[in-house]
Amino acid sequence: MIGYISGKIISKKPTKILVDVNGVGYLINISISTFEKISEKEEVSLYTHLSVKEDALDLYGFYSIAEKEMFELLISVNGIGPKSAQGILSGIQIVDLKEAIKTNNIARLISIPGIGRKTAERLMIELRDKVESLGDYSEAGFVGSLNVRGDAITALVNLGYNQKTAERVVRAVTDRTPNATIEDLIKESLASLNS
Numbered sequence: 001m002i003g004y005i006s007g008k009i010i011s012k013k014p015t016k017i018l019v020d021v022n023g024v025g026y027l028i029n030i031s032i033s034t035f036e037k038i039s040e041k042e043e044v045s046l047y048t049h050l051s052v053k054e055d056a057l058d059l060y061g062f063y064s065i066a067e068k069e070m071f072e073l074l075i076s077v078n079g080i081g082p083k084s085a086q087g088i089l090s091g092i093q094i095v096d097l098k099e100a101i102k103t104n105n106i107a108r109l110i111s112i113p114g115i116g117r118k119t120a121e122r123l124m125i126e127l128r129d130k131v132e133s134l135g136d137y138s139e140a141g142f143v144g145s146l147n148v149r150g151d152a153i154t155a156l157v158n159l160g161y162n163q164k165t166a167e168r169v170v171r172a173v174t175d176r177t178p179n180a181t182i183e184d185l186i187k188e189s190l191a192s193l194n195s
Helices: 032-038 065-075 082-091 094-102 106-110 117-132 146-158 163-176 182-193
Strands: 004-013 016-021 024-030 043-052 057-062
Touching: 004 024, 004 032, 016 043, 024 032, 024 043, 024 082, 032 043, 032 082, 043 065, 057 065, 057 082, 065 082, 065 094, 065 117, 082 094, 094 106, 094 117, 094 146, 106 117, 146 163, 146 182, 163 182
Parallel strands: 024 057
Antiparallel strands: 004 016, 004 043, 016 024, 043 057
16 A cells, blocks of 8 residues: 655646656646645655555545545545545535534535535535544644634634635635634634724
8 A cells, every 4th residue: 555655746737746756657636735735846745545446546645644534534435436535625625624524514515516415414424423533633734733723713603704704714814824823813814804
C-alpha cells in the first residue's frame, strides 16, 4: 500500500498531479482544496490512498491526514466511490462537512455538487458517529485545530447570522490569519460582518 508520496511536481491540474519520485512518475488524483494548497509549490508531500479495482489502480492524494481520513470515511458509505468522495472534498471544507453531518444539515450537504437528498441522508446516518472520532490536526493551511473554525461558525450562527454567510466570513478570516485563536476569529468575523 502506498501511504505517502514526496517528490517533484511534473505537471498539475485542479484534480490531478504528476509527481516524480526518484525517477518514477505517479499520477495522483487530488481534490480542489489540496490543489489550492500546493498550487505554488514545486515539490510536494501528500498522504495517499490506493484504490484497487478489477481494471484499475488509482492513487488519491491529500494535503492533510484529516482530508485523507474524511475521504476514507466517505468511501465507506454505500454508493460513494473514490471519484464521488474526491468531488465532495472539492465542494466543501472538511470542517464544514463534519459540522453538516453532525448537525444533520441536509440543506448544506445537498448544496455540494453531485450530492442528492438520498446520498445526503445516507451520509448523515452512516457517518454521524464516525466524524466525531476524526482527529483534530495542526497543519499548514489549517486553523490550529479543525474545531476552531467550526466553533466560530457555530458561534456566529447562534448570534443570528446565516450559516453560509458565517462559513464564508470565517473562511476569509482564516485565510488571512491561519493561526487565529477562537476569540480572535470570532472578533474578526464579527468586524467583517458589521463593516
